[in-house]
Amino acid sequence: KYLEERNIGFDVGVTKVPLVCQACIFDLRVGDYKVRPDINMAYEACINAQDNNPQMGNYGAGTGASVGKILGADYAMKSGLGFYAVQVDDVKVGAIVAVNAFGDIYDYDNGKMIAGLLNENKDGFRSSEEELIKITQNNNLSFTSNNNIVTNTTIGAVITNAKFTKSQMGKIASMAHNGFARAIKPVHTTVDG
Numbered sequence: 001k002y003l004e005e006r007n008i009g010f011d012v013g014v015t016k017v018p019l020v021c022q023a024c025i026f027d028l029r030v031g032d033y034k035v036r037p038d039i040n041m042a043y044e045a046c047i048n049a050q051d052n053n054p055q056m057g058n059y060g061a062g063t064g065a066s067v068g069k070i071l072g073a074d075y076a077m078k079s080g081l082g083f084y085a086v087q088v089d090d091v092k093v094g095a096i097v098a099v100n101a102f103g104d105i106y107d108y109d110n111g112k113m114i115a116g117l118l119n120e121n122k123d124g125f126r127s128s129e130e131e132l133i134k135i136t137q138n139n140n141l142s143f144t145s146n147n148n149i150v151t152n153t154t155i156g157a158v159i160t161n162a163k164f165t166k167s168q169m170g171k172i173a174s175m176a177h178n179g180f181a182r183a184i185k186p187v188h189t190t191v192d193g
Contacts (some may be wrong), residue, residue, distance in 0.1 A: 001039065002046035025100040026066025026151040026193070027075075029073060056082050061098035061155070068104050068116030069152065070128045070135075075118045079105070090161075095176065097156035101184045103192050104128045108182040129186050153193035154180060 003009055003018035010017045038110025045060070056062075069076040079101070085094030099105065104116025104127065117128045158176050182188050 001044055021157075023155050025061060025065060025153040025155055027066075027100065030064035030066065030078075054083060056080065059138050065098055065100040067099060067100050067101045068118065068125075068128055069115060070131050072098050075120075075122070077118055078156075079115060093158065093160045093162070095156055095158050095179070097154065099154050099184075100152055101154045101187070102152040102189050103184045105185045106183055106185060108179075125126070132186060151193065152191055154184065155193075 003020070004016075007016055008018060009015075010019050017088060022176075048116065057080040058065075058078065060081055063081040064074045064079070066073075067079040079099040081096065081098050083096040085092065087093075103112050104125065106112065107114050113125050113127070115125075117126050117127045117131065118124070156176065158172055164172065177188075
């Protein structure tokens with residue numbers, strides 16, 4: 001509705017089709033699973049986007065995101081939405097990611113864990129990788145059913161004003177996964193979407 005009112009969309013001659021790219025993370029275990037975004041919320045989000053005041057953390061797709069879920073929701077930690085952008089001459093490149101990962105989050109500059117699996121006292125962290133090794137050594141691969149935390153999706157977009165072919169964008173998307181690998185451990189597991 002917002003795009004249509006502004007005549008924004010894919011031009012098909014007789015009209016402009018207001019296509020909206022979309023994706024989602026599985027976050028129904030956070031908050032009330034019956035609450036869903038509706039047309040009014042989406043329209044309001046478009047209006048708010050005009051303010052050019054993006055928010056990181058528990059906003060938008062990051063609202064229900066969490067990390068460090070190997071031992072279930074009791075020891076997982078809230079996560080959220082993050083973004084970063086750079087400009088070199090006229091070329092602008094940005095990335096936005098809703099971090100809803102099975103693993104822990106690390107600062108890629110110093111390798112320090114900054115979010116993830118909480119320790120037993122919930123006043124610090126423990127390594128999901130080490131817990132995964134313990135589970136594997138005990139031949140107990142049931143972590144996928146622990147508190148029903150079986151689905152995780154870290155999802156993002158790379159946005160640029162540069163022109164690339166479809167295959168070049170595929171390579172850029174592949175490179176973006178290197179960022180996941182530098183910041184999330186373990187990453188690309190069988191329970192990560």
